[in-house]
Amino acid sequence: MASPPDPSSARAPAPPLAPGQAPFSALADTVLSRLTASCPPAGDPVRAEGAAAYLKGVCPFLGIPATERRTLDRALLKGTPKPDETDCTAIALRCWDLREREYHYFAVDYLRRHVKRCSSGFLPVARRLITTTSWWDTVDALAAHVVGGLVSADARLTTDMDRWIEDDDRWVARTALLHQLRFKERTDTDRLFAYCLRRAGHQDFFIRKAIGWALRAYAKTAPEAVRGFVEEHREGLSPLSVREAMKHS
Structure with missing residues (x-):
């Protein structure tokens, strides 16, 4: 679970962007030049x-093993300054404009490291990443570490999550289900259970899996609450969701 943001961090919101537009950032120029080389x-x-x-x-x-990729990433970031929100936005969007997945992974790892330096105004950027070249490998990390970090720092964003759970895009809805994955005892139990029930009848594998995963993660903190929820609503939950939720119970 993310700790409260450092008040000394640069967290001024980045200006609004046109679709596909990355803001100017000298740091992004440096990082992308090193990354693509x-x-x-x-x-x-x-x-x-x-x-x-x-x-x-x-x-x-590109075909770079994860361990080697992270070693390369650390080397190319050596000596670079800490980013502000505009830098994070520019680096993420410019990485996402590149075709190969390793660049997207770099952006996700970078945002995970620096999410505390971003304001709630970064949420639309996170949504753009979630809904572009979407698959579980980037969406799940963005949900738990980036969107979750933003919501943890600014509880007003829960109203956005209430809208996201209703979204027709399965990846947006999955993010709403998973954004509390690391909240542990700070989990909003009522909201988690309500989200699970709201999408319980969804036919998509990734939504059903996310319901079970979110419940299983919370069961590490409140096993009796999750067990009671699953037993009460077993008929409405998919077998996959139940199986995932009760995997370690």
């Missing part, structure tokens, strides 16, 4: 083909 030579075409197939062809890969 260091990553391609480290790629493995055979590994890239397998990774793309595993993610159902959502996007191409």
